[in-house]
Amino acid sequence: MKRRRMIYEGKGKILYEGPEPGTLVQYFKDDTSALDNAKKAVIEGKGVLNNRISEYLMTQLNLIGVPTHFMRRLNMREQLVKEVEIVPLEVKVRNVAAGSLSKRLGIEEGTPLPRSIIEYYYKNDALHDPWVSEEHITAFGWASPQDLDDIVNLTIRINDFLSGLFLGAGIKLVDFKVEFGRLWENDYMRIVLADEISPDCCRLWDVTTSEKLDKDRFRRDLGGLMEAYSEVARRLGILPESGQGEAKGPMLVK
Ligand code: 5GP
Secondary structure, eight states, X not given: OOOOOEEEEOSSEEXXXXXXXXXXXXXXXXXXXXXXXXXXXXOTTHHHHHHXXXXXXXXXXXXXXXXXXXXXXXXXXXXXXXXXXXXXXXXXXXXXXXXXXXXXXXXXTTOEXXXXXXXXXXXXXXXXXXXXXXXXXXXXXXXXXXXXXXXXXXXXXXXXXXXXXXXXXXXXXXEEEEEEEEEEETTEEEEEEESOOSTTSEEEEETTTOOBOSTHHHHTTOOOXXXXXXXXXXXXXXXXXXXXXXXXXXXXXX
């Protein structure tokens, strides 16, 4: 069998050359890291769940007209995606105070924010992904003012849609991180959602109990990460009650 060419290896995923030009295979690892990579573990099966959850959320976003890099899931750990030029930004959206916002501004975790807040971080491991403003982004050319406009508009739509989708499954979308890429089609370029959307990059709290159903279970040594991710998948209708099987669509949680 021909060995695939690896394009990039990140903390949680590997990108391989795809079967056709302009495509890549995105492989979800079980590796988990936090605290700027100081804390690491391998959590068996996490990559499989993230692959399924991200497939589901990207598919739903594609259906409402949010352009994404996602094409289709190939197997338990891999999905076929369009090759894009990644915009070197982590875009975070916050609906409720938590994590670094609570720490930095002294706002108690769980406090609803007066409105959703979008923040930008420059993707650079050596600099520990510093917080930056639109001024830095356009001045240093990481994204043009038009790119940023598209990114903000897409981010607002993604937040509105996902907040409603999760709420229907009894989950509060506290905050999340997304990444965007430039997709070139002949001479035409458009900004599309890239990377993944999974409990690794979202804060998801049970609506009634505020139980954490996301990567904070690992970051804060709460245990039960696989159970939490499986619960998210189950509520989204991706896993039936027994844990295995095909997608059926979201389940209304009362
Ligand atoms: P915070 O800035 O509070 O640490 O994170 C805000 C949101 O962005 C959280 O949902 C968190 O999971 C996500 N996030 C922050 N940094 C990263 C990162 O480096 N990788 C991933 N996957 N998600 C991140």
